[in-house]
Amino acid sequence: MAKQKWNVDVTHSGIDFSVKHMMFATVKGAFHKFDAEIEADLADLTTADIQFTVDLASVDTRNEDRDNHLRSADFFDVENHPTMAFKSTSITKTDENEYDVTGELTLNGVTNTETFAVTFEGQGKNPWGVEVAGFSGEGKVKRSDYGLTWNAALETGGVLVGDQIKISLQIEANPA
Template sequence: MAKSKWAVDSAHSSIDFSVKHMMVAKVKGSFNSFEGSAEADTDDLTTADVAFNIDVNSIDTRNADRDAHLKASDFFDVENYPTITFKSTDITKKGANEYDMTGDLTLHGTTRPETFALTFEGEVKDPMSGKEKAGFSGETKIKRSDFGLTWNAALETGGVMLGDEIKISIEIEATKEA
């Protein structure tokens, strides 16, 4: 099968994250505005080219004050770094429908290789639109300090306000383009 162009259906997709807060809990959030595309043969995803752009200003942790702080210069500094991007560089098959997708993640002005554990959930024809749809799930962990995101505060009882490790989870529904 030949490669086809696919576009992320953001209404049926999500990009979520979590971080340890005050050493005892996790805070979760999402990015609500993003776009992505792929050129892929769903029978052989190892040859796919995948790209994502995330609007950092769309961060949503269900707390307006926290979101404002995350957008400020202590963290994402959206005025200077309004987008997070990902561009795949290598995809390796790990098992039936399981892949490692490595690519260049650019966050806060720093680009680093990061790898997502990716699951191909399948392909189906949408009965409403008649278009082909494909589903993907993925996750990775990154260190925010690797991207220059180092703001923190010490706790009286020891430890720090925020963990360094960020867990990122993606759920993607893509539509095959004509």
């Protein structure tokens, strides 16, 4: 099979994240607006080209005050840096249907190399006869690596917001 372009079905896909709050609790959130350009041969995903763009203003942690703070210059600074972007640079097969996808992640005007563990979940035809493919992925990034350093000290020691952000992807795609 040759490489082909795939469209991400945003209504059946998601980008979620979690971060430690007060050193012992976890806050979760999601980004609702994102786009991707994927060119892949499902028989050999190591040759795929992947680009993601996330609209940071679409952040949703189920708390409007916190979401507005995340959009501010203390965190994402969406006025000056409205998107987060990822472009794959290499893909390595690690096991059956398991891959390490390495690429350049740009956030807050800073670009670093990050690796995400991605699973090819399978493919099949939906009820309308369209071929679809499913993928899931996980990774961790340090927000301080991107200049996102706002925090508040706690009386008991430690800080309000953790540095490590866990990112989770669930993607359903169909041929372009």
